[in-house]
Amino acid sequence: MATIKQVSELAGVSLATVSRVINNTDQVKPGTKAKVEDAMKTLGYRPNFIAQSLASNKSNTVGYVVPELHGSFFGDLLSGTERLLKQANKHLFIAAGHSNEVDEVKAIESLLSRRCDALILHLEAVSNDYLVQLAKDNVDFVVVNRFIAEISERCVTLDxxxxxxxxxxxxxxxxxxxxxxxxxxxxxxxxxxxxxxxxxxxxxxxxxxxxxxxxxxxxxxxxxxxxxxxxxxxxxxxxxxxxxxxxxxxxxxxxxxxxxxxxxxxxxxxxxxxxxxxxxxxxxxxxxxxPMRDIGETAAKMILQKIYNKDFSVKHHIFDPVMISRNSIKTL
CATH class of the missing domain: 3.40.50.2300 (Response regulator)
Known part of the structure; x- marks a missing residue:
């Protein structure tokens, strides 16, 4: 199996440069990045993300629990989150809670057992007390589509x-x-x-x-x-x-x-x-x-800012609804 040292030698760059390309953490000149990627392809090198996570204590993954996986509502919500996480070279794991307390708790525990760095939770069945306790247990998470006063700084929702x-x-x-x-x-x-x-x-x-x-x-x-x-x-x-x-x-x-x-x-x-x-x-x-995409993006920004120290400014956690008037209302 090819090593990062062999990639650096073939590309003619330092180990640090190869690492920056793999982790997409710093700016690398396009020509240099292309050399590293060509060397990786030639050697069949694949980054060992498990080893990296053990070394950095970060898995670069975020877990997302949603009630269901069908319907355009959740697709739009997830796409807003996924787009920003992808740009930051973070990966999204998705689990369905099926609006059932047992399944929601199982989904949370499953994602935590996979060493997700943080969670985004769109839950409908678990109690507010459960989520407050989860915060006290130092689990990093953001709650979507729900407002809980005791952990309001973790909530992003619509009024x-x-x-x-x-x-x-x-x-x-x-x-x-x-x-x-x-x-x-x-x-x-x-x-x-x-x-x-x-x-x-x-x-x-x-x-x-x-x-x-x-x-x-x-x-x-x-x-x-x-x-x-x-x-x-x-x-x-x-x-x-x-x-x-x-x-x-x-x-x-x-x-x-x-x-x-x-x-x-x-x-x-x-x-x-x-x-x-x-x-x-x-x-x-x-x-x-x-504003599904906006709320999804805000949840991602909150995670990227807190967990990965990315420079994001979250202006507000509670969005104002807007009436969209079309053709289905008659004036009497």
């Missing part, structure tokens, strides 16, 4: 209460009063916060919350379809519906169309997240923008 508020307010501003709401699973903090914002907007406008116009879904399109079908079959007057995320809005839209109704002529529709497909629907979906 979901405000997001729920502006989604409903957009309908109220357009004259709607009979507004249905399809929530995500209310045991999840972001779903509960968005529903809290919805209720606040209604209360401020003097509109009573009607429980018969609320359906608890689970953030999946099927639950949006089921919820909208149930609401339409209830006989209640509905001029608009807010959904806790865009995927449920897609399902709701299908149920509305199957009833022979039109969006927004018969029922206005608002989603949440602004995932890519929302602007391609007919009509284009009005929704609250969740």
């Amino acid at each position: 979901n209460v405000k997001g729920g508020y502006i989604a409903t307010q957009a309908l109220i501003d357009n004259g709607h009063k009979s507004i249905a709401y399809i929530t995500g699973s209310l045991w999840k903090a972001d779903a509960e916060d968005r529903f809290t914002g919805h209720k606040a907007a209604l209360q401020e406008a003097g509109i009573a919350l009607r429980p018969e116009l609320v359906f608890e879904g689970d953030f999946q399109a099927d639950s949006g379809y089921k919820g909208m079908s149930q609401l339409l079959n209830s006989g209640e007057t509905i001029t608009a519906v807010c959904c806790g995320n865009d995927e449920m809005a897609y399902g709701a839209a299908e149920a509305i169309r199957e009833k022979g109704l039109r969006i927004p002529d018969d029922i206005s529709l608002v989603g949440f997240d602004d995932i890519e497909f929302s602007r391609f629907l007919q009509p284009k979906l009005s929704t609250v923008k969740y």
Whole structure:
């Protein structure tokens, strides 16, 4: 097996230069870098990252726990993180927690056992107390899409209460009063916060919350379809519906169309997240923008700054939602 010394001799450079090329830690002239890479290719040299991690006490890997691996939401969130980590020559290990406390804890323990230098955690089932204790145990991590006061400096999220508020307010501003709401699973903090914002907007406008116009879904399109079908079959007057995320809005839209109704002529529709497909629907979906890539990048910056001493400035940990008005709201 080729050694780093043989690479340096063939390339005609120092051992330190080869090391800088391998670790991408310092600026190396393009011509010199090319010589080193050619020598490595000729000799079949592959860096021993395990040995390097033992020597430096760093594995140059970051673990990421997400609820699921499907859907464009998590793809956009992960891509923001992966891009910055890749630029810094760090590697990303991904595990799914499946919104289950046992699986989430197992995923965390698995990544820690693989000597990840830090973790990014998008968790839905483990308690705040568990994460506070994890911080006390000196585990380096950042929490995504969740705010915990005791470890606020480790959290990066969206103001979901405000997001729920502006989604409903957009309908109220357009004259709607009979507004249905399809929530995500209310045991999840972001779903509960968005529903809290919805209720606040209604209360401020003097509109009573009607429980018969609320359906608890689970953030999946099927639950949006089921919820909208149930609401339409209830006989209640509905001029608009807010959904806790865009995927449920897609399902709701299908149920509305199957009833022979039109969006927004018969029922206005608002989603949440602004995932890519929302602007391609007919009509284009009005929704609250969740800055997935920005939040993913911020989580990466926090890790790179704290663990790897990279020069990143993190301006804020809590992002403000923005209402994206398209064609799915009718003015009454």
